[in-house]
Amino acid sequence: MKTLAIIPARGGSKRLPGKNTKRFLGVPLIAWSIRFARRQQRFDEVIVSTDAEEIADASRAEGVDVPYLRPAALASDTATSAAVVLDILARERRIGNTFDLVALLQPTSPVREPSRWTEAFAYIDRDVTDAVIGVAPAHPHPNYAFHWEQGGKLRSFADGKQITLRSQDLPPVVYVAGNMYLIRSTVLEAHGGFFPPRTVGVLCDQPCEAVDIDTEADWVAAEALAKHYGKSP
Structure with a gap:
């Protein structure tokens, strides 16, 4: 099955301006997700979706494609990740590219364990689910x-x-960690979101995995955890 990995990185963060290009342990935050995605054998193509030239330049410097800047309608505070991904799938289809699966990697969760994605793909390969999300203990x-x-x-x-x-x-009890989404493209297009009826969770219970950086306090805590556990992009 052919998989498209999408890294959504909007430029208009209000609570932590410029976070996607800010250096996280010396490396731009977005580079953590890009480098992880490029190492995954199951990802056939990696695309960064952004509305900001600065983020696009940082992404291209990491060797990943930024085929176009995101339109303003998909760069607002109210635009959903699903809408962004559906727009990319439609654009790719128009140039002859189709994908069976979509993987969404939020750059605000920089530290990932490859084994979680192996588990996620195993669920999909066994045809027991249509979507897999990362979850963490509440x-x-x-x-x-x-x-x-x-x-x-x-x-x-x-x-x-x-x-x-x-x-x-x-x-x-678990909550949505925000670090991993994997879904069948046809299901996303039919359902319009990442939580169709046949959704399973992969437990991400390591201290660094479930961070979601939205504020300065989040950044400080995430960076301290990543440093303490010796993580690198």
């Missing part, structure tokens, strides 16, 4: 969360379920 557990209402009143977020103080007694 912490704190949602059973410990509350709606904070008027007057400081607390209402259990977990639908009134009894709050358990022993964490080992709680059922396992």
